[in-house]
Amino acid sequence: MKKLALILTCLLTVFTVVAFAGNDKVITVKQLPNNAQLFLKSHFNANKVALVKMENKIITKDYEVTFVNGNKIDFDSNGNWEEIDCKATVVPKKVVPVKIYNYVKSNYPKEKIVKIERDRKGYAIKLSNRMELDFNNNFQLTEIDR
Template sequence: MNTKFNLVKAVMTLGVFVLSFQVNAQETVIKTTELPKTAQDFISKNFSGQKVSQAIKDKGMISTDYEVWLDNGVKIEFDGNGNWEEVDGENDAVIPTGFIPKKITSYVSKNFPTHKISKIEKDSNSYDVELTNGLDLEFKLNGDFLRIDD
């Protein structure tokens, strides 16, 4: 019985701990000039014709992230150093591909010539790519095709 009580106590403590992280996270609207230089450079290089309509700094206990919305509806997420993590055309916009590995853009043009990339997300293991037809593709970090996601 004592073991069961300790387990319940541990789970409740963990729950309070997780909630405290969420409570301490702060989202703040910022100026474009307050974004890390890397993020500013990425936007000016790849979205030169677009203006930033809103930028948010999301400061958590462990990390800081940034979210940027452009006038054309594209949403870009950056890590705390300003490296892009996700570029999302929000189902309406085709995103530029200059920053996407060539192997990925070549694969998409060859295998899906009538569709464009509308979203790309990068993590430590792979790229997830969404096409304008709603199809989700997964690629290794080196750009090799892995699979079609459901």
């Protein structure tokens, strides 16, 4: 009987955590972490925000800002950007690390950076010609996907 109660308690806990993680909640820009608010003011001030969502994960929260023009930015729980996807414009030059920006301008002078992602392994960018370039944390090119 104790084993059954323990198993049921464990299952209930797992289902509760799974149900809680992944809940999206619509919030306002003012409810974003300060870093995210400053980033938006610095780099996307001219863009009108359509929707801001907060996703509850098991331990942390993630944020997603969608603009009226279709551009989208994902932030981590501290308000640091993780992904910038510019469907209507280009990624602001100041956001792209200088070495990556210079590499793109040298090797693909006619192309624009329309998406950038970063994680603990490095950066991934997408160009206007749909080519994808991966860079490590030392800004060295590691992969090209055409």
